[in-house]
Amino acid sequence: MISCEEAAIICNKAQYSEASLGDKLKLRLHTLICKACKIYVKKNTRLSTLCRKAPLHSLTETDKDAIRQRLDKFQG
Amino acid sequence: MEKSMAVNSLQPGTWVDLYADYLYNYAMARVNDSEVAKDLVQETFFAGLKSAVNYKGDASERTWLIAILKRKVIDYYRKINSIKGQAEVRMQYNPNSDSEGDWLEEQVADPYSTIETNRLENEELGLAIQECISKLPKKQSRVFTMKTIQGIGTEEICNELGINPSNLWVMIHRARTALMGCLNENWFK
Numbered sequence: 649m650i651s652c653e654e655a656a657i658i659c660n661k662a663q664y665s666e667a668s669l670g671d672k673l674k675l676r677l678h679t680l681i682c683k684a685c686k687i688y689v690k691k692n693t694r695l696s697t698l699c700r701k702a703p704l705h706s707l708t709e710t711d712k713d714a715i716r717q718r719l720d721k722f723q724g
Numbered sequence: 725m726e727k728s729m730a731v732n733s734l735q736p737g738t739w740v741d742l743y744a745d746y747l748y749n750y751a752m753a754r755v756n757d758s759e760v761a762k763d764l765v766q767e768t769f770f771a772g773l774k775s776a777v778n779y780k781g782d783a784s785e786r787t788w789l790i791a792i793l794k795r796k797v798i799d800y801y802r803k804i805n806s807i808k809g810q811a812e813v814r815m816q817y818n819p820n821s822d823s824e825g826d827w828l829e830e831q832v833a834d835p836y837s838t839i840e841t842n843r844l845e846n847e848e849l850g851l852a853i854q855e856c857i858s859k860l861p862k863k864q865s866r867v868f869t870m871k872t873i874q875g876i877g878t879e880e881i882c883n884e885l886g887i888n889p890s891n892l893w894v895m896i897h898r899a900r901t902a903l904m905g906c907l908n909e910n911w912f913k
Binding site: 708723 | 872
């Protein structure tokens with residue numbers, strides 16, 4: 649049986665479709681007997697749904713560096 | 725004396741890390757053009773530096789920067805309208821219809837439509853998520869943003885940041901757990 653820490657890592661990988669079938673099975677078995685992890689899986693999945701639903705944008709690190717440099721120059 | 729204290733309470737050195745993505749999301753919702761939005765964020769920071777002496781410290785830095793950005797968005801639309809000449813409003817009566825629905829009142833959007841409410845709610849959600857991301861430790865927020873928002877693969881992130889996959893998953897785990905705690909319970913109903 650896997651530990652709760654391992655279960656959490658698998659659950660996080662699953663949010664990005666990077667958990668193997670075997671891992672997902674282990675997680676499923678674990679959540680059958682561990683209520684805390686079952687709640688964690690539910691909340692984590694909900695977080696993924698929210699992130700998909702919201703129009704999230706971010707600047708790339710290159711863009712941010714460029715802005716930082718210009719701000720530094722401006723400040724002298 | 726008062727003025728110098730006000731300047732001290734602003735920390736421009738942290739602006740890009742803490743607020744750039746938040747402001748960018750706000751701008752994207754209004755101009756829907758990534759280049760324009762990027763410029764607006766940068767102009768906001770410059771304007772913030774220029775008027776730092778006016779910061780009274782009665783609003784949070786972020787609220788203060790958003791107030792500046794709002795004006796920048798208005799300026800942007802004024803400018804493109806003056807380039808085009810003038811903003812035009814054209815009334816269009818539907819020529820192809822001989823139904824009785826010709827009056828404008830009968831053609832307005834369905835007041836019970838949920839599309840507009842959803843759009844606003846999703847924007848609010850986006851800003852709430854960005855606010856929570858900005859509270860994460862820098863490295864966690866970077867990994868989470870790259871993975872979740874930019875959709876970059878695990879291997880590529882590891883190469884770029886010089887970490888191994890188990891580091892990455894631990895950071896993702898911590899970031900996601902913190903976000904679940906930070907986001908208002910209402911979103912989890």
